[in-house]
Amino acid sequence: MRCTIPLGFALISLFSSACATETDPDEHGQAALEMLAEAISFETVAGRSQVCPYARTLKARFVAAGFSETDARVFELQEDDTCSLVIRYPGSDEERKPVVLLAHMDVVDALPEDWSYPPFEMTHDDGRLYGRGVLDNKSGIVAITSTLLRFKADGFHPVRDIYFVVTGDEETMARTTRRLFVQVPELLEAEYALNADAGLGVLGADRKPVYFQLQTAEKTYATFELSTTNPGGHSSIPRRDNAIYELSSALGQLQGFKFPIRSTDSTLAYFRETAQLIPGVVGEQMAAFAANPSDESAIEFLDQMPGEAAMMRTTCVATMLRGGHAENALPQSASATVNCRIFPGVSLVQVQALIAEAIEGHGVSIKPLFQPSANPPSELSESVVAAVSLALQRDYADIPVIPYLSPYSTDGAIFRANGIPTYGVAGQFIIYPEEKRSHGRDEFLPGESFLKSLHYWDVLIRSVSHETPD
Ligand SMILES: [Zn+2]
Incomplete structure (x- = not known):
């Protein structure tokens, strides 16, 4: 069964009738699916002038939810036609060091003629969500955004500042990332960053969870x-x-x-x-x-x-x-x-x-061709491993959390180069490497994995902001 997820439509019917899956989304899940369809519809490929409109759309959501203009900022990099978005969720204890959540808006190009589905429309087919960026890295943006918006609506107060940093050119020059530390020097005070663009949950061929790769270093x-x-x-x-x-x-x-x-x-x-x-x-x-x-x-x-x-x-x-x-x-x-x-x-x-x-x-x-910056490995932090393990407990109980050196590089390298330990903790679970199609044709994420990642980020963010989950 195949259907395109339309923007602005109620998604209630999507998972219950025409496009049924094993997991029916609750209200939060439906809102997140709609946000993911919206994210995919922005062609945030370098040179297509869609990153800044997407950044402003995301910012508007945070402002509408009650974040102040000073806590929801878009930084434009005119010469590269891209933007970054920095959200601050203020904590109650100024003495505590902030935590950064990290993701990126830009995507690698996708040629419609190569794809079985329109790459810039989210399509739901056979339990999978297809679209460019659904895996890398828009599901990460949406899972974190929808979690923070819900926290705000629920009156949740983190103990320390949480910064949500969404960059605009990770796949190309990463200039929006490099500039962040001048634009928002408070980021340099962060105890650590959690990167939604690295790390992975690994499923076996029977779709049972096997282990979680927690990225602590990258080449x-x-x-x-x-x-x-x-x-x-x-x-x-x-x-x-x-x-x-x-x-x-x-x-x-x-x-x-x-x-x-x-x-x-x-x-x-x-x-x-x-x-x-x-x-x-x-x-x-x-x-x-x-x-x-x-x-x-x-x-x-x-x-x-x-x-x-x-x-x-x-x-x-x-x-x-x-x-x-x-x-x-x-x-x-x-x-x-x-x-x-x-x-x-x-x-x-x-x-x-x-x-x-x-x-x-x-x-x-x-x-x-250029001078790369040194990228020291981040020492594995027991509290981060404990928070990730707790976040995995409901849906992926008792799987090992294993440190991982990734051969690919991300914005995490720039955070590490600036002295901020950075951990790749993406909450997606797929059969690896068969289902990993980031940058490739017919990129998809199992719908069930996306819905479970909402719970994962909920527990993880509560946990690192030092309030135990209820
Ligand atoms: Zn990525």
């Missing part, structure tokens, strides 16, 4: 250009040296190169705890690596698994290639883009030196 995103030049000439008289061949020889060397194995307390905890959930040789090898990160047979085995391998070392991979200027001319230049995900504690200079060594002898130069 640093860096990009290099590898290039070479040549005098060129007529292609009827080939020279011995050739820009394209030299670059491809260098890339061949890079393909075979492996960065040194690395570990942190969190990655070893990840391997040790995940090992207990995975039967057979995979679990055994994970346990062996956790016990001894120099265990060569464990390294060799886990290296065959791309997701695990990415948690053991820096990776660099060629992603784009350019070269030559005419069909009948020897190439005068060739260049490749190499994207790296740098392990915590490793510097850009170290990575550049290792790549240079790996491709030596081919006359190919290497330069970073």
